[in-house]
Amino acid sequence: MKKKVPDWLNSSLWSSAPPPPPPDSISRLDSEPAPAPAPAPAPPPPPTEPPVPVPPPSVVREEPPKPEVVNSRNGNGDDGNAWPERPSTDDISRQSMLLAELSKKVINIGELRRIAAQGLPDGAGIRSTVWKLLLGYLPIDRGLWSSELAKKRSQYQSFKTELLMNPSEITRKMDKSTISENDDSKSTSGELSRADITHGEHPLSLGESSVWNKFFQDTEIIEQIDRDVKRTHPDMHFFSGDSPDAKDNQEALKTVLTIFAKLNPGIRYVQGMNEILAPLYYVFRNDPDEENAASAEADSFFCFVELLSGFRDNFCKQLDNSVVGIRSTITRLSDMLKEHDEELWRHLEVTTKVNPQFYAFRWITLLLTQEFNFADSLHIWDTLLSDPEGPQETVLRICCAMLILIRRRLLAGDFTSNLRLLQNYPSTNVGHLLYVANKLRTTPSG
Amino acid sequence: MVLVLALGDLHIPHRAPDLPAKFKSMLVPGKIQHIICTGNLCIKEVHDYLKTLCPDLHITRGEYDEDARYPETKTITIGQFKLGLCHGHQVIPWGDLDSLAMLQRQLDVDILVTGHTHQFTAYKHEGGVVINPGSATGAHSSITYDVNPSFVLMDIDGLRVVVYVYELIDGEVKVDKIDFKKTTATTAH
Numbered sequence: 001m002k003k004k005v006p007d008w009l010n011s012s013l014w015s016s017a018p019p020p021p022p023p024d025s026i027s028r029l030d031s032e033p034a035p036a037p038a039p040a041p042a043p044p045p046p047p048t049e050p051p052v053p054v055p056p057p058s059v060v061r062e063e064p065p066k067p068e069v070v071n072s073r074n075g076n077g078d079d080g081n082a083w084p085e086r087p088s089t090d091d092i093s094r095q096s097m098l099l100a101e102l103s104k105k106v107i108n109i110g111e112l113r114r115i116a117a118q119g120l121p122d123g124a125g126i127r128s129t130v131w132k133l134l135l136g137y138l139p140i141d142r143g144l145w146s147s148e149l150a151k152k153r154s155q156y157q158s159f160k161t162e163l164l165m166n167p168s169e170i171t172r173k174m175d176k177s178t179i180s181e182n183d184d185s186k187s188t189s190g191e192l193s194r195a196d197i198t199h200g201e202h203p204l205s206l207g208e209s210s211v212w213n214k215f216f217q218d219t220e221i222i223e224q225i226d227r228d229v230k231r232t233h234p235d236m237h238f239f240s241g242d243s244p245d246a247k248d249n250q251e252a253l254k255t256v257l258t259i260f261a262k263l264n265p266g267i268r269y270v271q272g273m274n275e276i277l278a279p280l281y282y283v284f285r286n287d288p289d290e291e292n293a294a295s296a297e298a299d300s301f302f303c304f305v306e307l308l309s310g311f312r313d314n315f316c317k318q319l320d321n322s323v324v325g326i327r328s329t330i331t332r333l334s335d336m337l338k339e340h341d342e343e344l345w346r347h348l349e350v351t352t353k354v355n356p357q358f359y360a361f362r363w364i365t366l367l368l369t370q371e372f373n374f375a376d377s378l379h380i381w382d383t384l385l386s387d388p389e390g391p392q393e394t395v396l397r398i399c400c401a402m403l404i405l406i407r408r409r410l411l412a413g414d415f416t417s418n419l420r421l422l423q424n425y426p427s428t429n430v431g432h433l434l435y436v437a438n439k440l441r442t443t444p445s446g
Numbered sequence: 447m448v449l450v451l452a453l454g455d456l457h458i459p460h461r462a463p464d465l466p467a468k469f470k471s472m473l474v475p476g477k478i479q480h481i482i483c484t485g486n487l488c489i490k491e492v493h494d495y496l497k498t499l500c501p502d503l504h505i506t507r508g509e510y511d512e513d514a515r516y517p518e519t520k521t522i523t524i525g526q527f528k529l530g531l532c533h534g535h536q537v538i539p540w541g542d543l544d545s546l547a548m549l550q551r552q553l554d555v556d557i558l559v560t561g562h563t564h565q566f567t568a569y570k571h572e573g574g575v576v577i578n579p580g581s582a583t584g585a586h587s588s589i590t591y592d593v594n595p596s597f598v599l600m601d602i603d604g605l606r607v608v609v610y611v612y613e614l615i616d617g618e619v620k621v622d623k624i625d626f627k628k629t630t631a632t633t634a635h
Contacts, residue, residue, distance in 0.1 A: 166447045166603075167447070168447045168601055168603040168608070169447075169603075171608070172606075175625075190569065190570065190571075191567070191568065191569055191570075192568040192569060192570050192575070192624050192626065193624070194568070194611060194622040194623070194624055195622065195623055195624065195625065196622060196623075197610070197621050197622060197623050200621075202599070202610045202612075202621045202623070203449050203477065203599055203601060203610060204472040204473065204474075204477065204599060204610075204612070206471070206472065216476065216477055219476075
């Protein structure tokens, strides 16, 4: 049976200009398939413009959420009709739902994932807490939060003191344990006695296990980290510029990455890790709760480790060509595209020979942080982190959706224009994009 | 944590062709922040080589140096320590502690580094510490042929200095260290 492009793909919905939002009854929670997505004949919010172009990011995410979608917990069912005029109502309702869920004694992670998948509101520190829960940093039992946080944060502090010691101090510590402090005022003049060095440690040591040698090797990595951190999000005041806050933030990013590199000698630091750390740190630092914001560095370290654990293999050069490496992931993306939209796949890979490695590498390894503006990428991350299939799978689906959304332009373009388009992905309605990505979860029957 | 390399009396090319290979393999660029050299390099090529190890290079004039522009003495402040540098052929008797102590008081430094005797020594007296890094190539001195190649690496960390002595004995590099502390901090001036 020849697979043809499914009808819903050909609708005007998927052109790159943000079209009117899709029909209401679509929701992630519903298991029933969406009715024919022909929004034109049945535009839901007739009078007012869809909130799509409105700047406040939380509003942009508006389109799918429907009161009926969400569980009975939500009481304001009639807000669905009113939302075009006051989109914030729905946002508020989602916020209240989240707060309700978060204030329970034992949080239902599955429930939280479902709500979070639609997008998290920007305020009230919700995103910070939800991300920590989704990444497993906070336990689901609320009562354990304070003890867990205290434990982890002090662990991070001990990492800092241990690992960031310079070799002079380390050798001094080693000396103290072997020789007791000499009273060096006992001889006022005369020859100074030469002492043996401990463990063969001296600054020019080239030994593998030498503290000094490791220190100098780490210096290179630290320089690399420093360079990358300085280049992270140069357009954001939070990260770059001369303000003392920006400097503090950069220092924090550097410390986290340095400690990660030291604790993981197998993978060390790879360019790009700074981009994955940046949103985590940003969200945690902007937590309105004072204590959380102050410990943003420690929290983001653990969450970074957790997030990266699924992706480590992408960063390991030796694994590039293996089954778990980045090449095979890109191949999976290619297969997914072929499955859902063979025409586009053929045009891209066979006709115009746009090898997915040219664009998808950055999309996948950096979890789409570079393709969208910061606020949008935070929303994409809401979905990425909350999806039960895991970030790796979800990002593939979103990449596939990204390709499908601009299929018209891709089909019309040649190698150069397609590559240029894909490497500078046009700005698009993120809510839209995530909706399509969600649709790709079920295989279309053609 | 500042690493300072002290060496001298290489006498290249007249008395020795080059540094010992084992020393050369250890001395790689990027690790050392300062080099102080007592003198008697003697030629420009050695100067250039030392410059590749570390851009901050201080040299005083030894009696056989071909470059006449090196100063007779030099003082440098690194961290909390003031270091003095002089070749040592000017201080008579050569290698005598009291005379060197006089020079140290004159220069008003905590650590005085001199050479010329081609023998490693490290003395402490009320005014401070005198270190002789010996000859890095093992070249013969004016007095003796029995010279082991040696140099000194100082790790200055706050008020504490760890002096690592590298000596080539029977073809093997032996490393020792000397630890000392300064009692008062240098007043800024």
